Amino acid sequence: MQPKYNKSIDFLQIFNSCVGEIHVCLQQKPAAASSAAPEEATDSRPLPPGWRSYTSPEGMKYYVNSSSKETTWRRPSLSAEAPQRPLAPNNSSPYANGCHSGTKTGRPAETADVALRKPTVNKQINCVTFPLPGEGPEQQLLKPNEWSYCDYFWTDKKDPQGTNSVAGFEVLLQKQLKGKQMQKEMAEFIHERIKIEEEYAKNLSKLSLSPLALQEEGTLGEAWTQLKKSLHDEAEVHLKFSNKLHTEVEKPLLTFRGDNFKKDLKKYDHHIADLRKQLASRYAGVEKARKALADRQKDLEVKTQQLEIKLSNKTEEDIKKARRKSTQAGDDLMRCVDLYNQTQSKWFEEMVTTSMELEKLEVERIEWIQQHLRQYTTLRHETDMFNQSMVEPVDQLLQNVDPGKDRELWVKENKTGEVRPVDMDI
Amino acid sequence: MQPKYNKSIDFLQIFNSCVGEIHVCLQQKPAAASSAAPEEATDSRPLPPGWRSYTSPEGMKYYVNSSSKETTWRRPSLSAEAPQRPLAPNNSSPYANGCHSGTKTGRPAETADVALRKPTVNKQINCVTFPLPGEGPEQQLLKPNEWSYCDYFWTDKKDPQGTNSVAGFEVLLQKQLKGKQMQKEMAEFIHERIKIEEEYAKNLSKLSLSPLALQEEGTLGEAWTQLKKSLHDEAEVHLKFSNKLHTEVEKPLLTFRGDNFKKDLKKYDHHIADLRKQLASRYAGVEKARKALADRQKDLEVKTQQLEIKLSNKTEEDIKKARRKSTQAGDDLMRCVDLYNQTQSKWFEEMVTTSMELEKLEVERIEWIQQHLRQYTTLRHETDMFNQSMVEPVDQLLQNVDPGKDRELWVKENKTGEVRPVDMDI
Numbered sequence: 001m002q003p004k005y006n007k008s009i010d011f012l013q014i015f016n017s018c019v020g021e022i023h024v025c026l027q028q029k030p031a032a033a034s035s036a037a038p039e040e041a042t043d044s045r046p047l048p049p050g051w052r053s054y055t056s057p058e059g060m061k062y063y064v065n066s067s068s069k070e071t072t073w074r075r076p077s078l079s080a081e082a083p084q085r086p087l088a089p090n091n092s093s094p095y096a097n098g099c100h101s102g103t104k105t106g107r108p109a110e111t112a113d114v115a116l117r118k119p120t121v122n123k124q125i126n127c128v129t130f131p132l133p134g135e136g137p138e139q140q141l142l143k144p145n146e147w148s149y150c151d152y153f154w155t156d157k158k159d160p161q162g163t164n165s166v167a168g169f170e171v172l173l174q175k176q177l178k179g180k181q182m183q184k185e186m187a188e189f190i191h192e193r194i195k196i197e198e199e200y201a202k203n204l205s206k207l208s209l210s211p212l213a214l215q216e217e218g219t220l221g222e223a224w225t226q227l228k229k230s231l232h233d234e235a236e237v238h239l240k241f242s243n244k245l246h247t248e249v250e251k252p253l254l255t256f257r258g259d260n261f262k263k264d265l266k267k268y269d270h271h272i273a274d275l276r277k278q279l280a281s282r283y284a285g286v287e288k289a290r291k292a293l294a295d296r297q298k299d300l301e302v303k304t305q306q307l308e309i310k311l312s313n314k315t316e317e318d319i320k321k322a323r324r325k326s327t328q329a330g331d332d333l334m335r336c337v338d339l340y341n342q343t344q345s346k347w348f349e350e351m352v353t354t355s356m357e358l359e360k361l362e363v364e365r366i367e368w369i370q371q372h373l374r375q376y377t378t379l380r381h382e383t384d385m386f387n388q389s390m391v392e393p394v395d396q397l398l399q400n401v402d403p404g405k406d407r408e409l410w411v412k413e414n415k416t417g418e419v420r421p422v423d424m425d426i
Numbered sequence: 427m428q429p430k431y432n433k434s435i436d437f438l439q440i441f442n443s444c445v446g447e448i449h450v451c452l453q454q455k456p457a458a459a460s461s462a463a464p465e466e467a468t469d470s471r472p473l474p475p476g477w478r479s480y481t482s483p484e485g486m487k488y489y490v491n492s493s494s495k496e497t498t499w500r501r502p503s504l505s506a507e508a509p510q511r512p513l514a515p516n517n518s519s520p521y522a523n524g525c526h527s528g529t530k531t532g533r534p535a536e537t538a539d540v541a542l543r544k545p546t547v548n549k550q551i552n553c554v555t556f557p558l559p560g561e562g563p564e565q566q567l568l569k570p571n572e573w574s575y576c577d578y579f580w581t582d583k584k585d586p587q588g589t590n591s592v593a594g595f596e597v598l599l600q601k602q603l604k605g606k607q608m609q610k611e612m613a614e615f616i617h618e619r620i621k622i623e624e625e626y627a628k629n630l631s632k633l634s635l636s637p638l639a640l641q642e643e644g645t646l647g648e649a650w651t652q653l654k655k656s657l658h659d660e661a662e663v664h665l666k667f668s669n670k671l672h673t674e675v676e677k678p679l680l681t682f683r684g685d686n687f688k689k690d691l692k693k694y695d696h697h698i699a700d701l702r703k704q705l706a707s708r709y710a711g712v713e714k715a716r717k718a719l720a721d722r723q724k725d726l727e728v729k730t731q732q733l734e735i736k737l738s739n740k741t742e743e744d745i746k747k748a749r750r751k752s753t754q755a756g757d758d759l760m761r762c763v764d765l766y767n768q769t770q771s772k773w774f775e776e777m778v779t780t781s782m783e784l785e786k787l788e789v790e791r792i793e794w795i796q797q798h799l800r801q802y803t804t805l806r807h808e809t810d811m812f813n814q815s816m817v818e819p820v821d822q823l824l825q826n827v828d829p830g831k832d833r834e835l836w837v838k839e840n841k842t843g844e845v846r847p848v849d850m851d852i
Binding site: 122124128129130131136139141142146147148149151152153154155156157168171175178182185186188189192193196199200203204207210212213215216220223224227228231286333334337340341344345348359362363366367369370373374376377380381384385387388391394395398401403404406407408410411412414415416417418419420421422423424425426 | 548554555556567572578579580581611612619622625630633641642649653657712760770774785788810820821824827829833836841842844845847849850851852
């Protein structure tokens with residue numbers, strides 16, 4: 001299968017890779033059975049050491065080497081040949097980035113020595129492990145130039161009071177809650193506008209029914225009647241406006257994302273928080289194991305010195321025993337670190353997927369609001385246009401006003417007699 | 427001076443003629459000194475019998491023969507020559523019409539005989555003298571095809587209750603009062619509209635200041651802020667509308683024709699009513715004189731019969747005396763009829779001039795109202811146009827809404843940390 005480079009697929013690759021990587025971390029479990037599952041399902045032949053295969057949401061298989069940070073769409077063969085074609089240009093490959101599983105598998109004795117020889121090159125903040133500044137490979141953003149939520153909220157931050165710290169994820173949740181509130185307040189605002197329009201319409205149509213100047217006659221009377229009627233028509237326009245505002249703007253803004261939305265956010269919240277708690281306890285386990293190992297190694301040293309002083313089979317036995325226990329402690333520490341890294345990777349995975357879900361939700365919210373505020377302006381324009389057309393018949397009849405015609409009509413109806421008086425004869 | 431036939435002058439001629447005719451009536455005063463005045467002023471030579479001269483409002487001299495109903499712009503000479511060139515075509519000449527002075531001047535004795543010989547060819551209604559149906563020359567309208575007030579309100583009419591009768595002139599006055607009332611009610615209507623606009627504007631600008639969704643951020647926040655601001659702008663538009671309605675429509679309608687108007691109408695009313703009262707008393711005078719003459723003639727007859735029975739100088743004397751008294755009574759009646767006709771002519775003149783004044787006022791009222799209701803529709807159109815322009819900036823900013831941009835702004839401000847966690851080393 002050929003790798004895809006086009007823009008649309010670019011993030012998919014990166015994201016799949018993350019998920020892959022996360023699985024890599026998960027693979028560190030001593031019981032590696034489940035980890036092997038996806039690969040075995042399709043191909044019985046084992047992958048070269050360090051390689052694992054994953055399936056993208058589209059069902060495409062791709063391969064990750066967690067030590068060399070290589071990714072490829074082509075199945076690596078056992079005869080570990082020249083570096084595979086990378087899944088994405090190296091600078092955008094998450095495998096130059098964080099959450100790599102740097103754990104080496106090896107024989108217990110070595111491990112014990114390693115634990116003594118190698119200082120840790122990372123620091124923990126609130127039980128999350130970050131690379132020391134300048135240490136480790138440089139990290140590229142998961143979604144460069146996108147200002148994606150999944151790239152900027154890894155650290156906890158002190159809350160305004162600076163007393164206890166807030167997880168970066170909380171900041172994302174706050175944004176969501178605020179967005180929901182804004183949407184609700186916009187609906188309220190539109191509702192207020194609706195009430196104003198209804199009041200205006202009520203007053204206009206009430207006035208249009210007033211009997212004022214009802215007895216005006218002739219062409220002027222007709223124009224006046226139409227002018228009064230036009231207020232009723234205007235009222236209708238504003239009533240239509242308020243009705244449409246209700247169904248086409250207020251309601252959509254109000255009902256967009258019901259109460260489930262907040263429940264969903266809580267679920268996300270608890271899920272991520274639980275993982276952080278788990279991470280803390282795993283971290284405590286690591287610390288405990290690290291101390292135990294140190295004690296064991298100290299004990300082994302003492303016993304070795306005693307051996308040098310006076311030879312006895314008794315001591316020989318003790319040293320063997322001490323070394324066994326030290327080796328055991330090394331294995332314990334290794335297991336605890338693995339467990340810790342698995343949990344951190346799980347949290348990492350959830351952080352990426354969930355923050356990108358929240359990002360999607362925010363884009364939807366903004367587009368939804370934009371769409372319905374546009375509807376608002378469309379309705380406003382309509383209203384002005386309709387209103388204008390309500391005045392035209394009045395203009396028409398005002399043009400037809402004709403004092404001569406009105407006099408004729410009135411005189412015909414009210415004349416008393418057109419025979420003029422004449423002189424009286426004698 | 428040549429006669430004028432063009433349309434514009436046509437009514438002027440007719441109307442001048444009316445006035446002239448009215449003067450004719452006035453000329454019947456026994457003391458004819460004042461009547462001769464206009465003519466003597468210019469020409470000492472007397473006019474042929476029956477002719478009188480008058481001056482039109484333009485100062486043009488014209489001549490009227492009240493017996494032959496002729497009118498001319500050329501001074502008739504004493505040698506009564508062939509019929510003069512008429513002032514206007516005979517069918518439009520008022521002298522084929524009403525209010526002609528049919529009184530003949532002649533020697534008392536003749537008059538007395540006339541009084542016996544000639545029956546009156548007209549009837550009186552409420553002391554106004556009208557030609558009997560079919561009797562007398564046919565009347566043409568003073569302003570044909572114009573439905574002029576001056577042509578249709580000569581008769582009194584019974585009021586709705588049918589108890590007492592209302593003068594035609596009262597009907598014209600009622601129309602004026604009603605018109606004033608209509609104009610006042612239209613102003614009230616506009617005032618109500620103004621109040622509605624002010625209320626609407628108040629509510630809109632209040633809502634535009636509401637803090638709802640004030641914390642919306644980024645490009646969406648900008649669009650929302652503009653949308654709220656647009657309500658303030660709309661409010662301004664409606665406020666401007668209501669202010670202009672006040673100064674350019676309500677006020678002009680309210681102040682057009684102040685309280686003086688009703689005072690003027692009262693003056694007209696009283697003036698015409700007084701003339702009608704005068705006419706009534708003159709009418710009573712005529713009736714009295716007519717009865718006196720009849721008595722005198724009866725007495726003369728009796729005395730003449732006595733003379734036929736037995737001859738005596740005594741009776742001769744009585745007869746002479748009775749004839750003198752009868753002649754006197756004839757003169758009295760003639761004078762009373764003249765006085766009556768003068769008053770009726772004066773009333774006729776006032777009716778024509780005043781009703782035409784009222785007609786002018788009504789035309790002015792209708793045109794004034796038409797003009798200011800047009801201003802109303804103009805302002806309404808303006809308002810819709812301005813309102814539309816208030817929405818455009820909102821449309822603009824809604825177009826610019828960009829979820830990506832908003833995420834960038836928000837992330838830059840709220841990110842907690844972009845360094846991703848890494849696996850813990852042993």
